[in-house]
Amino acid sequence: MWALTLLVALLVPFMALALLERARPLFDIAPPGRLLLASEWRPLKQEFGFLPFIAGTLWVTLIAMLLATPLSLLCAIYLAEYAPRRLRELVKPPIDLLAGIPSVVYGLWGVLTIVPFIREVVAPWAREALGFLPLMRSDNPTGYSVLAGGIVLGVMVFPVIISTAEEVIRAVPNGLREAALALGATRWQMVKGVVLRRALSGVIAAVVLGFSRAFGETMAVMMVVGNVPQLPRSIFDAGYPLSALIANNYGEMMSIPLYDSALMAAALILLIVVVVFTALARIALIQAIRRAA
Amino acid sequence: MEDTALQIRGLNVAYGDQQVLRDITVDIPARQITAIIGPSGCGKTTLLRSLCRMAELVEGVRVWGQVIFDGKDIYAPQTEVTEVRKRIGLLAQRPFPLPMSIYDNVAYGPRLYGIRQRAVLDEIVERQLRAAGLWDEVKDRLHAPASALSIGQQQRLCLARGLAVEPEVLLCDEVTSALDPLSAQRIESRLLELKANYTIVMVTHVLRQARRMADYVLFLYLGELVEYGPAGEVFNNPRQARTRAYLAGEFY
Ligand SMILES: Nc1ncnc2c1ncn2[C@@H]1O[C@H](COP(=O)(O)OP(=O)(O)O)[C@@H](O)[C@H]1O
Numbered sequence: 001m002w003a004l005t006l007l008v009a010l011l012v013p014f015m016a017l018a019l020l021e022r023a024r025p026l027f028d029i030a031p032p033g034r035l036l037l038a039s040e041w042r043p044l045k046q047e048f049g050f051l052p053f054i055a056g057t058l059w060v061t062l063i064a065m066l067l068a069t070p071l072s073l074l075c076a077i078y079l080a081e082y083a084p085r086r087l088r089e090l091v092k093p094p095i096d097l098l099a100g101i102p103s104v105v106y107g108l109w110g111v112l113t114i115v116p117f118i119r120e121v122v123a124p125w126a127r128e129a130l131g132f133l134p135l136m137r138s139d140n141p142t143g144y145s146v147l148a149g150g151i152v153l154g155v156m157v158f159p160v161i162i163s164t165a166e167e168v169i170r171a172v173p174n175g176l177r178e179a180a181l182a183l184g185a186t187r188w189q190m191v192k193g194v195v196l197r198r199a200l201s202g203v204i205a206a207v208v209l210g211f212s213r214a215f216g217e218t219m220a221v222m223m224v225v226g227n228v229p230q231l232p233r234s235i236f237d238a239g240y241p242l243s244a245l246i247a248n249n250y251g252e253m254m255s256i257p258l259y260d261s262a263l264m265a266a267a268l269i270l271l272i273v274v275v276v277f278t279a280l281a282r283i284a285l286i287q288a289i290r291r292a293a
Numbered sequence: 294m295e296d297t298a299l300q301i302r303g304l305n306v307a308y309g310d311q312q313v314l315r316d317i318t319v320d321i322p323a324r325q326i327t328a329i330i331g332p333s334g335c336g337k338t339t340l341l342r343s344l345c346r347m348a349e350l351v352e353g354v355r356v357w358g359q360v361i362f363d364g365k366d367i368y369a370p371q372t373e374v375t376e377v378r379k380r381i382g383l384l385a386q387r388p389f390p391l392p393m394s395i396y397d398n399v400a401y402g403p404r405l406y407g408i409r410q411r412a413v414l415d416e417i418v419e420r421q422l423r424a425a426g427l428w429d430e431v432k433d434r435l436h437a438p439a440s441a442l443s444i445g446q447q448q449r450l451c452l453a454r455g456l457a458v459e460p461e462v463l464l465c466d467e468v469t470s471a472l473d474p475l476s477a478q479r480i481e482s483r484l485l486e487l488k489a490n491y492t493i494v495m496v497t498h499v500l501r502q503a504r505r506m507a508d509y510v511l512f513l514y515l516g517e518l519v520e521y522g523p524a525g526e527v528f529n530n531p532r533q534a535r536t537r538a539y540l541a542g543e544f545y
């Protein structure tokens with residue numbers, strides 16, 4: 001058991017080292033800092049700027065989190081504090097099930113419903129009504145956009161945040177709730193001022209956990225974002241997230257010099273960000289639950 | 294008898310199918326200490342919590358009967374629950390400081406009722422911490438987290454917090470049972486002082502504590518009120534055989 005745990009724990013550093021080793025040739029032509037901030041991606045000219053992909057990832061992740069965070073926190077609060085036990089027991093299993101659906105299914109759903117919906121309804125409407133706003137300009141007629149990616153990803157992140165946040169909130173001891181109610185607090189005053197305050201660090205960790213899932217998610221996003229290596233200027237623009245770059249190209253264009261090094265570097269960036277976020281969230285979660293109970 | 298603070302009339306409580314209080318009818322006198330005694334599991338906590346509409350927080354519980362406070366039934370449909378809980382305070386067996394500073398714990402209730410001015414809050418916090426006998430120990434660290442206090446101090450903080458909403462009745466559920474003897478004694482002497490202004494109903498399973506503190510004693514057994522009267526009479530001349538047996542230590 002012990003040795004196995006150690007092995008699993010060492011897996012991530014080994015992976016990071018292996019990726020670093022294979023990405024190194026790329027770092028010989030340009031320092032990592034410059035690569036991260038360069039926006040030209042022309043493998044044939046040996047130009048490997050990662051900024052469009054980082055921007056694509058950030059756009060999609062941010063849209064997903066903006067949509068998913070408030071909704072899923074409200075759901076978690078409702079389930080933990082207001083819903084009768086019966087309802088909670090009825091709703092929790094399907095929510096946990098949602099978290100287990102393969103992402104290609106979400107992607108397919110995105111292609112079949114979200115992309116056409118953006119193309120036919122949201123984008124035309126935004127062109128009329130919101131065109132003057134900087135992030136709302138819509139001249140991409142396809143519907144394949146960072147917005148589509150963000151929506152699909154948001155739906156995927158939803159169950160992760162709900163079930164973690166709900167657990168954290170429910171770990172707050174009842175005596176604390178009763179202390180507030182006994183002073184004449186209404187239920188909402190009690191939830192807002194006492195329960196959420198106590199659960200705050202855990203709720204934040206739940207969001208970060210959702211975030212780290214969103215950040216690295218590949219399949220579903222790749223199917224709906226359009227995959228154009230550009231810096232998106234509007235939510236209706238196509239984007240190209242890091243994970244999609246790797247998945248789309250690995251094994252395809254390997255004859256181009258340094259191309260595989262560039263993909264390894266992309267993977268390394270992704271790995272580092274996801275590991276750091278997940279680790280922080282897990283540590284915060286463990287502490288939050290321990291502190292609450 | 295003195296004026297009555299609470300008239301309990303035919304009060305019943307059931308958790309699911311299990312009825313734990315049967316037809317309790319009794320008058321609780323104002324500005325006196327009434328002790329509820331009885332073996333564990335007889336329904337003392339349930340009775341106490343049903344006097345401030347806290348019993349109903351348990352899922353599947355049913356409460357019926359009347360508790361008349363200030364001329365009105367607290368279970369009447371038009372009664373504001375929050376109002377009842379403000380005027381009838383409950384101090385729990387274990388202290389639960391709110392996740393905030395010592396100061397904010399005491400100010401929590403007043404803030405709920407819209408008091409915002411710093412000077413007014415400062416005055417309330419100091420006065421209630423003094424009333425709870427905690428002021429001298431915490432006056433230099435009012436903004437430290439309440440969780441850093443010892444458990445005995447936490448219980449006195451909870452007392453101050455409860456007093457800060459200016460209730461008329463204080464319900465105390467074995468409030469000294471989790472405390473060391475010294476802290477317990479501090480709480481006891483505070484309650485004896487507070488009796489001048491508050492109606493106090495306390496649950497205890499320590500008979501000596503009831504003897505030391507109570508003006509009236511209510512003996513509860515298996516959810517029924519067996520005997521009720523002035524402390525001297527109940528302790529020295531119990532009328533019921535079951536009371537005699539309990540006082541003699543034949544069951545706990
Ligand atoms: N939340 C609850 N759910 C179900 N039964 C309960 C609950 N609380 C108390 N009871 C039952 O009600 C009875 C009285 O409990 P309680 O009022 O806590 O007694 P006491 O305070 O005298 O020990 C016990 O039989 C107990 O098992």
Ligand SMILES: [Mg+2]
Nearest residue numbers: 337338339467
């Ligand atoms: Mg009890």
